[in-house]
Amino acid sequence: MEKLRYERPVIKKLETNMPNKFGFRTEYNPLTHLHGVAVKDLLKDHGSPLFVISETRIRETYRTAYKAFSTRYPKVQFAWSYKTNYLNAICRTFHQEGSWAEVVSGFEYDKAIHNGVDGSKIIFNGPDKTEQDLQKAIKNDSLIHIDHLDELYMIIELADKMKKTPKVAIRVNMDTGIYPMWDRFGFNYENGQAWDALNKIMRSGKLDLVGLHCHIGTFMLTAHAYSTAAYKLADLALGVKKKYQHDIKYIDMGGGFASKNTLKGSYLPGSDVNPTFDDFAEAITSALINSDFEPDNLPLLILETGRALIDEAGYLLGTVISNKRSATGKRTTIIDIGVNILFTSFWYNHKVTPAQPFSHYTEDTTLYGPLCMNIDVIRESVSLPLMNKGDNFVIHHVGAYNMTQWMQFITLRPKVVMIDDKGNVHVIREKETLERVEQMEKVPQHLKEFDL
Numbered sequence: 001m002e003k004l005r006y007e008r009p010v011i012k013k014l015e016t017n018m019p020n021k022f023g024f025r026t027e028y029n030p031l032t033h034l035h036g037v038a039v040k041d042l043l044k045d046h047g048s049p050l051f052v053i054s055e056t057r058i059r060e061t062y063r064t065a066y067k068a069f070s071t072r073y074p075k076v077q078f079a080w081s082y083k084t085n086y087l088n089a090i091c092r093t094f095h096q097e098g099s100w101a102e103v104v105s106g107f108e109y110d111k112a113i114h115n116g117v118d119g120s121k122i123i124f125n126g127p128d129k130t131e132q133d134l135q136k137a138i139k140n141d142s143l144i145h146i147d148h149l150d151e152l153y154m155i156i157e158l159a160d161k162m163k164k165t166p167k168v169a170i171r172v173n174m175d176t177g178i179y180p181m182w183d184r185f186g187f188n189y190e191n192g193q194a195w196d197a198l199n200k201i202m203r204s205g206k207l208d209l210v211g212l213h214c215h216i217g218t219f220m221l222t223a224h225a226y227s228t229a230a231y232k233l234a235d236l237a238l239g240v241k242k243k244y245q246h247d248i249k250y251i252d253m254g255g256g257f258a259s260k261n262t263l264k265g266s267y268l269p270g271s272d273v274n275p276t277f278d279d280f281a282e283a284i285t286s287a288l289i290n291s292d293f294e295p296d297n298l299p300l301l302i303l304e305t306g307r308a309l310i311d312e313a314g315y316l317l318g319t320v321i322s323n324k325r326s327a328t329g330k331r332t333t334i335i336d337i338g339v340n341i342l343f344t345s346f347w348y349n350h351k352v353t354p355a356q357p358f359s360h361y362t363e364d365t366t367l368y369g370p371l372c373m374n375i376d377v378i379r380e381s382v383s384l385p386l387m388n389k390g391d392n393f394v395i396h397h398v399g400a401y402n403m404t405q406w407m408q409f410i411t412l413r414p415k416v417v418m419i420d421d422k423g424n425v426h427v428i429r430e431k432e433t434l435e436r437v438e439q440m441e442k443v444p445q446h447l448k449e450f451d452l
């Protein structure tokens, strides 16, 4: 007779819909389908773990955000922040919606060109633009956002050499009441660096100063900081007009809007308390409209919002590997998703929902990833019903940064699929393979053979 499986019992208090400090539990239902497609089918067809992107959600979020700005201000342009998620299918969804491209390296610049974005609709940010990158950007009439003086001097030299007038803006950093201040990128407003750069550009006579840019932080939980930033950029633009009779064509307010995720240590869920697109739009547009710009000659307003547009469109599906008890008796569940593919678990408490029916008893659980590394923790403490080995679950709001910052580490990176508006599932990135990883390696001749 087969020996029955036995596990030493632990006595634990179970909770059934008891209110805690956040009120009653609100999650009663498993998440069996994503945008009409069964979670079990997705995992059966594509393997576990699996990133799933909803095209519909991307478009809805984009339109909500765009509407928040365009109903308040006459000239609005979004530029998709490539580093937030540069899978081509995702970039092209944003480009179809009308977004330009915002890139921060030569690699991302080339990716935008390969995606078919016209050079004049690429915003080139970042502190590391090589001479070659800049030549390309100047040739293509891209919008170069200057980060430091060395870059400024290089662009002036290239303008001479190439006999072209590069289109430039400067990135401005400033005190917006948020600390620590992001002052490592661009030129400071308060101490006069920004004016030094503007004077050098205008006096050179070789560059076309088309815009002013800032990107004041990321996952900003207050809209007010953007109002301060918009006033300061407007002040610079109006100063340039007064001093040089030169019109600044656009004000680029960067990104950094919080998504609906919940930061670790936050008391309430992000979906309830984080500012909305309307809050950010109101802060920025009213500052610009109330500044001294002539009402009929307002600059174009550019937004480079990244995470707030894509986080909610991304899901990560996974499978339970095992349950065990910690030394203290706490339930721990090992899942097949590690921090190497879910970087954002370092700073968010990602919501996790079982994908099959569950009992209403819940228990405080630690979710560990599959890596043989102590830091591989997806949730330190989350109230969950029991999930058995082989059960599935959905991790929410993973669309931003995970698919660019993920690492091939211990395990191979999983597939990414996109569910389109009609419910069709498309593979938009294949699963990594050993062959693919080893393609880039070389073994010196004398190390080819060994005898054990």
Ligand SMILES: *Cc1c(COP(=O)(O)O)cnc(C)c1O
Residues within 6 Å of the ligand: 081, 083, 084, 102, 104, 125, 126, 215, 217, 218, 219, 254, 255, 256, 257, 304, 305, 306, 307, 308, 400
């Ligand atoms: C990263 C980045 C963005 C996007 O930031 P989010 O926080 O994802 O909105 C926009 N602009 C610049 C310059 C960036 O570096």
